[in-house]
Amino acid sequence: MDFSSYFPIWNKLTPTQQQILERNAVLRKVDKGTVIHNGTVECTGLLLVRSGQLRAYILSDEGREISLYRLFDRDICLFSASCMMNSIQFEITIEAQKDTTMWVISADTYQRIMKESAxxxxxxxxxxxxxxxxxxxxxxxxxxxxxxKRLAEFLLEECSLEETNILKITHETIAGHMGTAREVVTRMLRYFQNEGMVRLARGTVEVTDKIKLEQLQND
Structure with missing residues (x-):
């Protein structure tokens, strides 16, 4: 499928605008773990995900991460083109959570169309x-x-996204998503294990009782 079928408002663009976007949209493939954009990059451009998964997060001065949101098929990332928006003052990192194919549109190209199209x-x-x-x-x-409650919600969301109850994820990775220390995650997961909600093994967290997790999340 081509770019036009992924861009949400394609049919509302003029033929000239469509031509400019198609000509300037570069299809890029990145491996899982690739950092696509961060504060040291001047302006990556607008990202449109064709397939895969991206994660947007911020990093504290102490090196602690917290996920802001994730992007899936057909999602658009604007913060990677933050040079278009003078009011955006914070630094954001975009990383591929899975092998990802996406279109990259330069900020100049998108800004040009945005200025002439309401x-x-x-x-x-x-x-x-x-x-x-x-x-x-x-x-x-x-x-x-x-x-x-936050951890229960995170584990349930991961099970839904990955379509499995056995999550190949480390305590360090969970801590990065949730903006806390690995030790805090480990302590809470051990509590969940003692309560029969999860089973822990090296590099994996198996959700064994979704109902209990859902009850905890909603209490």
Missing amino acids: VVANFTNEIMATRFSEVMWLMEQIMWKSFD
């Missing part, structure tokens, strides 16, 4: 609003929700 400008604002809503939701979770 449809593209509105679409861009909607994406930004959605992403900021996700970040605000995350902040609320961190501030007001206990860690055991």
Whole structure:
């Protein structure tokens, strides 16, 4: 399938705009673990995921990570083109969580079309609003929700995404997603194991009682 079938508002663009986008959209394949964008990169450009999974996260001065959101097939990443938006002051890192194929559109190209098309400008604002809503939701979770509930929710979400109850994931990786220390994750997972909700092995977390996790999440 080509670029036009993945770009959400393709049919609302003029033929000239369509031609500019198609000509400038570069299909790129990256391996799992590849850092696509970070604070040291001046401006990667707009990313449109064809297949795979990307993770957007921020990094503290102490080196602690916290995931902001993830991107899947047909999702668009604007923060990687943050040079278009002078109000964006924080540094964000985009990493491939799975082998990923995506289109990269230069910030200059997208900005040119956005300036002349109200449809593209509105679409861009909607994406930004959605992403900021996700970040605000995350902040609320961190501030007001206990860690055991957050971890239960994370494990259930991972099972749904990976379509398996046996998650090949380390405590360090979970800590990176959740913005906490590995020791905190290990302690809580051991508690979950004692309660019969998970089974731990090296490099894996097996969810053994989804109902208990769901009850914990919703209490």
